[in-house]
Amino acid sequence: MGFEQVIKALRNSLPASNLFFEGEREYEALNGSYLSAMESDIRPAAIFRPESRKQVAKFVKIMRPFALGEHGEEATVRFAIRSGGQQPLPGVANIEGGITLDLGLLNSVELQKNGKQTVVSVGAGARWGAVYDKLDGTGLGVTGVRSASGGVGGLSLTGGVSFFSSREGFVCDNVLNYEVVLASGEIVNANEHENSDLWISLRGGGNNFGVVTRFDFRTFPQPGKFWGGSVFYFLSSWPYHVGALLSELRKKDAADPNAHVQLSIGYSSQFAQFACQSQLSYTGADATESMPEVLKPWADRHPQIEQLNSVRLLTLREAVSEQPAESKGNVRCAYMNVTVKADAPTLFEATEIFTNSLESVKACSGLMSSLTFQPYSVNTLRQTVRHGGNSLGLDPSDGPLINIMVSTYWNKKSDDAAILKYMSNATSYMRREAQRRNKLVPFVSMNHAWTHQDVIECYGEENKRALQETSIKYDPEGLFQRGVPGGFKLFNRK
DSSP, X not given: OXXXXXXXXXXXXXXXXXXXXXXXXXXXXXXXXXXXXXXXXXXXXXEEOOSSHHHHHHHHHHHHXXXXXXXXXXXXXXXXXXXXXXXXXXXXXXXXXXXXXXXXXXXXXXXXXXXXXXXXXXXXXXXXXXXXXXXXXXXXXXXXXXSTTOBHHHHHHHOOOXXXXXXXXXXXXXXXXXXXXXXXXXXXXXXXXXXXXXXXXHTTOTTSSOEEEEEEEEOEEXXXXXXXEEEEEOGGGHHHHHHHHHHHHTTGGGSOTTEEEEEEEEEXXXXXXXXXXXXXXXXXXXXXXXXXXXXXXHHTOSSOOGGGOOOEEEOHHHHHHTSOOOOOSXXXXXXXXXXXXXXXXXXXXXXXXXXXXXXXXXXXXXXXXXXXXXXXXXXXXXXXXXXXXXXSOOOGGGOSEEEXXXXXXXXXXXXXXXXXXXXXXXXXXXXXXXXXXXXXXXXXXXXXXXXXXXXXXXXXHHXXXXXXHHHHHHOTTOIIIIISOOSOOSSXXX
């Protein structure tokens, strides 16, 4: 059973107008719209864009025998699942010579009452900007990504941090219900009361269990405006900003759950120098015209690049819109990450490793590389328990934690090997140094990981086993292990 038979079967059961082939304008536009050109380098034989969950179910039923092989035959045509296409790992949402299922048309956003709780139901192909537009003026908030252009699907299946995470937890912890097309083609709901094991597994398990077509998120009361923005400064002030972050995190129970701070060092070949950024938010209901005291250690610290200080009262729409627009398709991109205890010597060692390692690739065209310290406060980790659990393997007793991410953008394919080597060496060195100091935490964020990072193993033996059991229960033939090869699989990683 080959490609021609797959296409014939799809055309017989699904709208042929939603099936696109190499060379067609729609195909090239869609395949060129990933965050990273490394994902766009991959050329699927075809792209299918369903308009409904029923079309997704038909697609899965048609693809199953081709993707798994039938009657002893070898699998001939596998497929990939794309939501927003924002995860840069090559092959996670695209497939060479196979068929990419692009969920971009499943982009509805609806507010619904579920008893006393207001739920925002979001199609798997929607962007967070549309979600925030829907909530604007309602007095409600949702735990979503900090960029309007970010896709809903990826972070909601892998973890995710938002402006509200210090108070509300990870993005995936706020999914009340997943609507999922299983390998059988059956459409089910996964929540606290139905298929609860699948619900927990999807909170961190990625694309291993089915095609999620809709996410139902809990909302919470949120004032129309909150304090947020960024402070920019140079490398000499970095130790102070890191120290201030650690001081707040170490308060543990006394740490302000409404405050969230993320720190980054960036290098751009265009300017040939380092610059630093502290992204601040305070989302408490008591926000007034006066800056909250908790933000002042960063916002009021001098020296800083005063003309770039954007900390102010702003709406959620304004906050996500001021995040940098992400290039699509023509810029190469990679992320890698390590998680450590909130420890000053470990973080300063990571800083030195980053700045020194970068020397080897500074000459690469269009280089922009950054080191980001993303905090997981004790209260963030506690929300996982409060909201029913997830698969990430993080415990409040381990906190506070810092997820260290190295992200790099560049122009030329010829620089891929050198840049990936630099990033791999740097993060491996950070990991070894943290382990030497007894500050390493096994967790690796799936959404910011690369191929050599064994994300599922890093969730811990108990969580890995539970994920495998869920896979066997809901996908006994392993369609989403073998037939959907992209991403981080549960069995026998390549």
